[in-house]
Amino acid sequence: MSLRFIIFLSIFALINIYAFSRIITRWQWAKDHLVIAWLFVLLIFMLELLAPIGDRMFLPKLKDLPGMTWLYVSANWVSYTVFGMVTLLAAYGIVTDVVSVVWKFIAPPTEAVDMERRVLLTLGVLTVGSTVLGIGQAHAEPKVKEVKVPIKDLPESFEGFRIAQVSDLHVGPTIGRRFTQTVVDRVNALNADMVALTGDFIEGHVKDLREDTAPLAELKAAHGVYYVTGNHEYYWDVAGWTDEFEKMGFSVLINRHEKINVNGDEIAIGGVSDYSTRHYGKLHASSPSKAFEGVPQDMTKILLAHQPNSYKDAYDAGTHLQLSGHTHSGQYFPFSLLIPFFQRYYKGLNRHEDMWVYVNTGTGYWGPPMRTGVPSEITLLTLHRA
Incomplete structure (x- = not known):
């Protein structure tokens, strides 16, 4: 395994750990269903992992199976899109964490629950909005x-x-x-x-x-x-x-x-x-x-x-x-x-x-x-x- 690949996987893992620990685990749903939430996170992580290295493993073999081309194409689209969304979620998460800390010093006291909802809503809107806009721009005629x-x-x-x-x-x-x-x-x-x-x-x-x-x-x-x-x-x-x-x-x-x-x-x-x-x-x-x-x-x-x-x-x-x-x-x-x-x-x-x-x-x-x-x-x- 090359050093470049090890570095990539390390950065990849850190992005996921931050995104999931700081954002997904803050959902009430995740708190109430820890086992299900963990399996959900694991599934997302595996889909994401397929994006950078999947084509060198088993996805090409999947494509060669009769009638399975659609599954190959779908797996690539889902994994690469999730890959992008998680990087956005991590990037925006860091920004909102910084803003939240500053906000506590310059703004009037706010209910913790209300602040949490605003942060999560902002993260969701930014991530989904950026993804939709990005996909549209990527596939527009150059x-x-x-x-x-x-x-x-x-x-x-x-x-x-x-x-x-x-x-x-x-x-x-x-x-x-x-x-x-x-x-x-x-x-x-x-x-x-x-x-x-x-x-x-x-x-x-x-x-x-x-x-x-x-x-x-x-x-x-x-x-x-x-x-x-x-x-x-x-x-x-x-x-x-x-x-x-x-x-x-x-x-x-x-x-x-x-x-x-x-x-x-x-x-x-x-x-x-x-x-x-x-x-x-x-x-x-x-x-x-x-x-x-x-x-x-x-x-x-x-x-x-x-x-x-x-x-x-x-x-x-x-x-x-x-x-x-x-x-x-x-x-x-x-x-x-x-x-x-x-x-x-x-x-x-x-x-x-x-x-x-x-x-x-x-x-x-x-x-x-x-x-x-x-x-x-x-x-x-x-x-x-x-």
């Missing part, structure tokens, strides 16, 4: 965000060159073929010069998701479709997926580059494996310098790197523009307020020294099917001469 990027010494022939970026699609338990097709149609309608796919496109194995990802093969651009791996591809047989995407016609960039020629002018499009692979074997160890090996120093370099954290190595490699994803910008409130504490560059266009870093907030979503306050995004970047 908006196209247009961004202009001024690049010093950009070749004249590339003035107005347009790049459509899709990131963090996460096709899998609750994102299927219909949403994938919507994204593909939206991107193709932009008629961009090239398409950049910046990782975390799947949540499952090739054999289970081949039908749901099939529309991606329809992506088109005059100068090609380029793809780099995210950290999630390494959870689900990265070799199988890179082969699959190559069959779809993508240029899979793992620490290498390709050049785009327009009227005799050239720029280099480089790509690296996910930032987490820095300590992997030689082939997949993320390396922007290796990606641009042999590229003239004065040539415009655009790097596809799933995680924004690649920016330091990208800058050292002479990159002019880095395209990333990964952060989801927190994905849903209130976690969208916390992401700046974990990522220096977490959304939009950022300047690092003489290099631009653009972070797509995610075209799909991971885990809980919600994007409260953080809408999904397809980016259309237009290059201009600075």
Whole structure:
């Protein structure tokens, strides 16, 4: 069992312990029916546990049973939704606990029972309201965000060159073929010069998701479709997926580059494996310098790197523009307020020294099917001469 997985389970358990001990056990119903309440909590916890790790255990086998696909889909939706609701319940619970303490010092005395009812009602309304709003926003058609990027010494022939970026699609338990097709149609309608796919496109194995990802093969651009791996591809047989995407016609960039020629002018499009692979074997160890090996120093370099954290190595490699994803910008409130504490560059266009870093907030979503306050995004970047 990896250290990363142990840390995840520990945080996961702490969130549940807090949510259940501080909120559910305060219900009168739970106090009056301790055994039933405990079984209820255990059931919710097990459903929630299915969300992050279930697809690696028995849920795919459930899907393969005749006539059981509906149960597989339902189990995923319930578990992931509950997963999201409990994280919201814990987050809002912490806030109401703090407010309750402050309230006792600044407000007139209030009946304890009356205060308790108000707190529980507030928590319920906030959690349910955020969940409903988040699910609606997560499954709305992704908006196209247009961004202009001024690049010093950009070749004249590339003035107005347009790049459509899709990131963090996460096709899998609750994102299927219909949403994938919507994204593909939206991107193709932009008629961009090239398409950049910046990782975390799947949540499952090739054999289970081949039908749901099939529309991606329809992506088109005059100068090609380029793809780099995210950290999630390494959870689900990265070799199988890179082969699959190559069959779809993508240029899979793992620490290498390709050049785009327009009227005799050239720029280099480089790509690296996910930032987490820095300590992997030689082939997949993320390396922007290796990606641009042999590229003239004065040539415009655009790097596809799933995680924004690649920016330091990208800058050292002479990159002019880095395209990333990964952060989801927190994905849903209130976690969208916390992401700046974990990522220096977490959304939009950022300047690092003489290099631009653009972070797509995610075209799909991971885990809980919600994007409260953080809408999904397809980016259309237009290059201009600075």
